[in-house]
Amino acid sequence: MKSITIKGSKRESVGKKATKDLRNAGQVPCVLYGTDGEPLHFAAEELAFKDLVYTPDVHTVKIKLKSGKGFDAILQDIQFHPVSDAILHVDFYQIFEDKPITMEIPIHTEGVARGVKNGGVLRYNLRRLKVRGLPGDLPDYIIADVTKLKIGQKLYVTEVESDDYKIQHPDNTVICQVRTSRNLVELEEEDEDEVAADEVPATEVDDQAAVKGGEDTKKQE
Missing domain, CATH: 2.40.240.10 (Ribosomal Protein L25; Chain P)
Known part of the structure; x- marks a missing residue:
């Protein structure tokens, strides 16, 4: 540190x-x-x-x-x-170098969550983690990899455990999670990383636009 x-x-x-x-x-x-x-x-x-x-x-x-x-x-x-x-x-x-201390260490997220790529939003529950360890073993920040998070999934403190320090939070404490946003169409598939554009289902807004377009055409006729 x-x-x-x-x-x-x-x-x-x-x-x-x-x-x-x-x-x-x-x-x-x-x-x-x-x-x-x-x-x-x-x-x-x-x-x-x-x-x-x-x-x-x-x-x-x-x-x-x-x-x-x-x-x-x-x-x-x-x-x-x-x-x-x-x-x-x-x-x-x-x-003292030989006596453990408790500090709040900032969290730095790494990567782009899969759920965010598909339209979700990454929400943070914690920006810092309270940890205990020897002064020389404590890091400047703790890296949390969010790359694999899908929509609805959470990243827990157990994912950033280290032998250098002991996390002072319960194991079920959430660091961050990917949540749905308004009018979101979930595109995630278990075995595919990307979804082709022509495979994306139309949203309700698209359907309404199509109906309106048909009505406008009839009026012009």
Whole structure:
């Protein structure tokens, strides 16, 4: 998994006035949990979080303080201003290479579903999967191959299992499914990948158009 570096400085004061002064100076108050002893309070520039927060991807974080100390961590929680969306506060949790962690990993679908080719629509139930594993084994994203999905079929979390992590969802959890769309004529055949154009049955709209065309012809006569 990719990692980004956030440089900060330890906070000497954690009162409301000190916090307000930090925000006015373009700094974000942060807390690192999981360290030996008390949580570590520090601050970092708001711009340092853009590659961590404003992205669909997930990252581990290397926190580097001016004192020279460094910590590996993951983002645990973030608070935004309700109006301006400015970052108000960030919580991190320290991680260790030999201890498993739980993270939500984004899902990337691969291929074009067979049912979509035949007029269906791919609907997503999940965009991320909660998984648990060692930090070094967790992927940047999880690939879900939807190529074989026909209309009405679903892709379950069991289809993306891996020895590198353990999925924290029930086995019957659906990632995505191919559903029918309005006025859809299902073209799928068990033994054929494609349906010839002259084999496609006419839709109700086509039938109505044919009847109307016949009526127009009679009027002209």
